[in-house]
Amino acid sequence: MSLSNPVVLVVGAAGRVAGLVVPELVRHGAVVRGFVRSDTKVAAARDRGASDVVIGDLRDRRSVEAAVRGVDGVFHIGPAFLEDEAELGVGVVAAARRAGVRKIVFSSAIHPTNTVLQNHASKLPVEQAIFQSGIDYTILHPATFFQNIAAGWNTVLDTGVFGEPFPASTRIARVDYRDVAEAAAIAFTTDRLAYGTFELCAGMTSRDDIVAIMSDVLGRPVTAAAPPFEAWSARLPLDARQKALLAKVHASYAAYGSGGNSLALRAILQREPRTLRQYIELLAGRA
Numbered sequence: 001m002s003l004s005n006p007v008v009l010v011v012g013a014a015g016r017v018a019g020l021v022v023p024e025l026v027r028h029g030a031v032v033r034g035f036v037r038s039d040t041k042v043a044a045a046r047d048r049g050a051s052d053v054v055i056g057d058l059r060d061r062r063s064v065e066a067a068v069r070g071v072d073g074v075f076h077i078g079p080a081f082l083e084d085e086a087e088l089g090v091g092v093v094a095a096a097r098r099a100g101v102r103k104i105v106f107s108s109a110i111h112p113t114n115t116v117l118q119n120h121a122s123k124l125p126v127e128q129a130i131f132q133s134g135i136d137y138t139i140l141h142p143a144t145f146f147q148n149i150a151a152g153w154n155t156v157l158d159t160g161v162f163g164e165p166f167p168a169s170t171r172i173a174r175v176d177y178r179d180v181a182e183a184a185a186i187a188f189t190t191d192r193l194a195y196g197t198f199e200l201c202a203g204m205t206s207r208d209d210i211v212a213i214m215s216d217v218l219g220r221p222v223t224a225a226a227p228p229f230e231a232w233s234a235r236l237p238l239d240a241r242q243k244a245l246l247a248k249v250h251a252s253y254a255a256y257g258s259g260g261n262s263l264a265l266r267a268i269l270q271r272e273p274r275t276l277r278q279y280i281e282l283l284a285g286r287a
Helices: 018-027 039-048 061-068 085-099 124-133 146-159 177-189 207-218 229-235 240-256 263-269 276-283
Strands: 007-011 031-036 052-055 073-077 103-107 136-142 161-163 172-175 196-200 203-205 223-225
Touching: 007 018, 018 031, 018 039, 018 073, 018 177, 031 039, 039 052, 052 061, 061 085, 073 085, 073 177, 085 103, 085 124, 103 124, 103 177, 124 136, 136 177, 146 161, 146 207, 146 276, 161 207, 172 177, 177 196, 177 263, 196 263, 203 207, 207 223, 207 276, 229 240
Parallel strands: 007 031, 007 073, 031 052, 073 103, 103 136, 136 196, 161 223
Antiparallel strands: 172 203
């Protein structure tokens, strides 16, 4: 699909992650219809640039079908760690196919074939449904988001410690989701990424690397910690099942790290990806 002003439905348009896609689409000339779960989210979606906002629930087939009606494209990222994440994604694809949607961009996960991790495995049925839909698609495999660091930023400022529940020397592939959002916008407004699947990564860094950058940006020492998962996850708004799935992710990091390569992202953006230092400077109010 290559349209100058496509109408794109963004699922979760008021969210922490999908919300970053909305302004990028607008910047590239798309018209955004936001899909949110409640009327309390409408203003946030509009503030990001959505021209139209519909309220619905991914578990309600009729509301999904109403949301996709009349749009050219659909951006979907699954709600992480939900038991029925795959089913919900497959439902979005089915509704898009029935409505005659021309393009789907799916934000999947890096290494979705690592099916030991349920949050990765849940992406595969959605990808399969997309392949079988006959719709032009772009599937994005982003690495761990820089934006996850924000959850611990106040602790860094208060205590001078940045902790994650795996060894500080472990190297993890990471990416700024704003770059993923730009890739999604390119996919909707040009044909460059048609029928492609792309690993999106800015580079691999350890927590030792991260605290060195934090120390330099803040002008004071920041140290790396590896707290037990139970203590680290206590502040997260997740239930016991979801925490158990997340614990497996961090156990995998501890055992194997998480690799990634920036070549595809550089080629898509036609520039260097945003760096971790740039993101930390943004958190510190210096960007």
